[in-house]
Amino acid sequence: MTDTPYDRRTLAEELGVPVSRVTDAVLAEIARDPMFPHHLELCRDDPGMLDLLLGPYEHADEGTPGNAELLGRAGAALARWAASGFGRVPQETYQGRLAACRGCDQLKAPPDRALYRLMGGGDGRTVCGMCGCDVRRKAALASESCPAGRWEASGV
Numbered sequence: 001m002t003d004t005p006y007d008r009r010t011l012a013e014e015l016g017v018p019v020s021r022v023t024d025a026v027l028a029e030i031a032r033d034p035m036f037p038h039h040l041e042l043c044r045d046d047p048g049m050l051d052l053l054l055g056p057y058e059h060a061d062e063g064t065p066g067n068a069e070l071l072g073r074a075g076a077a078l079a080r081w082a083a084s085g086f087g088r089v090p091q092e093t094y095q096g097r098l099a100a101c102r103g104c105d106q107l108k109a110p111p112d113r114a115l116y117r118l119m120g121g122g123d124g125r126t127v128c129g130m131c132g133c134d135v136r137r138k139a140a141l142a143s144e145s146c147p148a149g150r151w152e153a154s155g156v
């Protein structure tokens with residue numbers, strides 16, 4: 001299996017956990033789910049939640065790409081995450097992005113999956129149907145953009 005020690009070390013340092021906690025399963029989940037790095041970032045200061053996210057993680061839906069492909073995709077996702085500097089947008093921009101999402105026909109109720117439940121998905125429409133992200137979190141991150149360009153189109 002291809003190893004990615006730099007990516008593992010970078011992620012472990014950012015999260016304040018031993019490198020051994022950044023398992024192949026964690027990298028695979030990062031590659032599979034664009035929300036996962038967001039969850040990790042948001043839980044950096046919550047050891048209990050972080051432990052849940054880094055623990056044994058299984059997903060039964062969707063096909064499973066090969067390990068090399070998963071690790072490559074995880075590396076790209078981690079690079080983007082690190083390059084963002086974990087920046088957050090100003091409150092005004094955040095509210096403007098959320099307003100655009102609330103008026104968007106792509107906004108859906110969260111699927112019944114463990115991660116969404118862990119993060120408190122609620123009953124309303126909170127997930128972008130185009131990218132699968134929880135817009136309440138995605139909209140706060142400076143590195144993120146609307147896949148349909150609707151944030152920009154709304155003047156945010």
Ligand code: SF4
Nearest residue numbers: 101104106128146150
């Ligand atoms: S991120 Fe864009 S496409 Fe997705 S729900 Fe928000 S406005 Fe709609």
